[in-house]
Amino acid sequence: MKRTSLEKADCPIARSLDAIGDWWSLLIIRDAFLGLRRFSEFQKNIGLAKNILTVRLRALVEHGILTTAPASDGSAYQEYVLTPKGRGLFPILVALRQWSEEFSADAFPTLLVDRDNGRPVQKLELRAEDGRLLGPGDTELKPNPKVSRRRRVLA
Amino acid sequence: MKRTSLEKADCPIARSLDAIGDWWSLLIIRDAFLGLRRFSEFQKNIGLAKNILTVRLRALVEHGILTTAPASDGSAYQEYVLTPKGRGLFPILVALRQWSEEFSADAFPTLLVDRDNGRPVQKLELRAEDGRLLGPGDTELKPNPKVSRRRRVLA
DNA sequence: TCCAGTGGTTGCATTATTAAACTAGATTGC
């Protein structure tokens, strides 16, 4: 049976989901962006079972999203910190946040703001090379000329 | 046991994940953006079990992301199409795609391009009110003044 | 030394996922 792996999928979205597409991983990453680093911090803040946190942290490390650093406050414990690849997930988190804010009926207790002046940030927008705003209907998928010849499953 | 529901979480990211945070939902939505509409189209293209597709489609409809329309080619069957709320997920898909493209070693067979001129789109970027580019460290979460007083769990 | 906190592991019950078989109604081929 086995839970189908999307690791080798030809679709970049599927590949992303393979790395972060389960319930808890993105919440862990969200907390990592908020500055949490320790096992117990994640466990307390997210409220998931410890054995699952163990598995998720290991998977995130294996995917190169988190890395274990040997302490920072002098204690003998280790910490989990975001790699550059992990920090690259920032736009995804922002997009998820903005989607809820836009389409959920009620307001949320926190607001994402510019640290320099405390003002809310802009909405993420997709733009063309020349700066024009692009909606879903203004884009299409084109074969990538850099790729010679491969099976074209899961566009 | 029960899989913990994040439906009432105070965190907008958690709420998004409650709606679309499982393996298959986002792939279904991706295919919906590509123009697929029928049960069998999703099933063939994604390759998931039909009973699961049934459950996922129902959940997406309940969340207001998809809606069922009564045909379009004249047949007596129904179709699943994106609502405005569903189309609002576009930046999330783009962010997932761009993350894979940036951090995956190998190239992907398709490229997201501007339909008007076939040129690749820009990377999604978070900008301040005045247009300055913002990274993860340039932002913070501030209490939302619109919210009176609530439990502040799951920031 | 004692004792709470950290970072897990193990066992077991419950739930989710899966492939495969089955089905009722719609559509097509002839």
Added chain:
DNA sequence: GCAATCTAGTTTAATAATGCAACCACTGGA
């Protein structure tokens, strides 16, 4: 008009993931 096939599911039974609680070795502080 009738059989074959397609559509959009449901059912079943096996396997995998999840959750909770208990346990455990090690650390750090009083």
